[in-house]
Amino acid sequence: VVYLLTIYKPLEWILLLSLFGYLIPSGLIFIRVINREQGWKEPKEKEKIPFKEKIVKKVKGFHDFLTNPVVVKICITLFFIVFIPSLIFGYIFANVCDAQSLNPDGGFNIFMNMISDLGSLRYTPIPKFLDDAAMFSAVIMVPAIFYLKKHMCTAAQLKAEEKSPNTKGKVNKVIKFILSNLGLLFGLGAMVGFFGIGFFSEDLGGAVDSIGLDLSGIGSHFFFSIWVFGCLCICGLFIGIFVVMYPKTIKERYQIEKIHWVLFSVLGLLMI
Numbered sequence: 369v370v371y372l373l374t375i376y377k378p379l380e381w382i383l384l385l386s387l388f389g390y391l392i393p394s395g396l397i398f399i400r401v402i403n404r405e406q407g408w409k410e411p412k413e414k415e416k417i418p419f420k421e422k423i424v425k426k427v428k429g430f431h432d433f434l435t436n437p438v439v440v441k442i443c444i445t446l447f448f449i450v451f452i453p454s455l456i457f458g459y460i461f462a463n464v465c466d467a468q469s470l471n472p473d474g475g476f477n478i479f480m481n482m483i484s485d486l487g488s489l490r491y492t493p494i495p496k497f498l499d500d501a502a503m504f505s506a507v508i509m510v511p512a513i514f515y516l517k518k519h520m521c522t523a524a525q526l527k528a529e530e531k532s533p534n535t536k537g538k539v540n541k542v543i544k545f546i547l548s549n550l551g552l553l554f555g556l557g558a559m560v561g562f563f564g565i566g567f568f569s570e571d572l573g574g575a576v577d578s579i580g581l582d583l584s585g586i587g588s589h590f591f592f593s594i595w596v597f598g599c600l601c602i603c604g605l606f607i608g609i610f611v612v613m614y615p616k617t618i619k620e621r622y623q624i625e626k627i628h629w630v631l632f633s634v635l636g637l638l639m640i
Contacts (some may be wrong), residue, residue: 398545405415435593436520443508450508454487454501462492484589488570495502495569500567506559513555519621520610521548540614554603567591604639 418423433439462476464484476491485491485496520542568576573589586594611618615632619625 422616431514434514436511437515440511443511444452447505447512448510451501451505454498457492458486458492458494458498461494461497462486469569484570485594487566490570497564499569503563506562506566506567508547509559509562510556511557513552516555516607517548517552520551520607520618521545542621544614544617545609547606547613551610552607554599554606558596558599558603561599562591565589565596608636608639611639 459476459478477486480492487495489495526541526545568588570589573587576588612633615629617634618632619627619629
């Protein structure tokens with residue numbers, strides 16, 4: 369058999385497929401026998417769940433995963449570990465690694481250059497360092513945004529205020545619903561822009577624009593730069609208004625007892 373395999377290669381694949389064709393069903397039967405010997409019972413037929421309910425259940429499960437405090441804590445920690453050092457090391461590399469040959473002006477200057485310049489070959493030999501960090505950070509910050517929205521306004525809270533006999537409770541329900549969801553919407557929009565500035569870096573964005581694929585008319589990278597900062601500002605505005613109007617709700621949601629609710633109002637004003 370070994371001799372035949374050396375002179376006729378297709379036999380090797382035939383033998384391999386035959387082996388798997390024998391082992392896979394044999395293994396499944398073997399596992400089934402062991403399970404029966406250990407008292408394993410055949411599962412009953414599952415009740416047919418409507419397609420809509422399946423989708424709702426999966427979406428809820430995914431949302432619960434995103435807003436899990438452990439997941440959020442890991443994501444925020446990774447953000448500080450990845451993105452902040454990428455700025456620091458990017459600045460160091462831009463001014464140490466033969467910066468003069470890349471840029472006659474003498475490398476990256478924090479007073480003269482934009483942050484995006486750290487993602488360009490004109491200023492640093494490793495532009496992907498910052499670009500990839502921006503894309504990675506945009507993805508891992510999504511759970512934090514959903515977690516923030518969850519603690520601003522929950523479905524249970526809205527139902528409780530809906531049953532409130534006074535008009536004020538129903539008005540608060542509408543205001544909280546609008547502010548929290550607009551904050552979520554623009555927060556997610558900011559992460560799309562954050563990913564965009566990393567993907568369409570100054571170099572790649574310039575190349576895309578040069579072949580006529582720029583649909584914005586202002587440059588791909590510049591477009592996403594405006595997008596991310598604009599969405600962050602609007603997101604901060606809605607969240608700030610929410611915090612100013614309902615500081616006690618925020619304090620209760622985050623279970624912060626040592627800080628007076630007035631300080632939350634001040635924080636909200638700063639965000640606005």
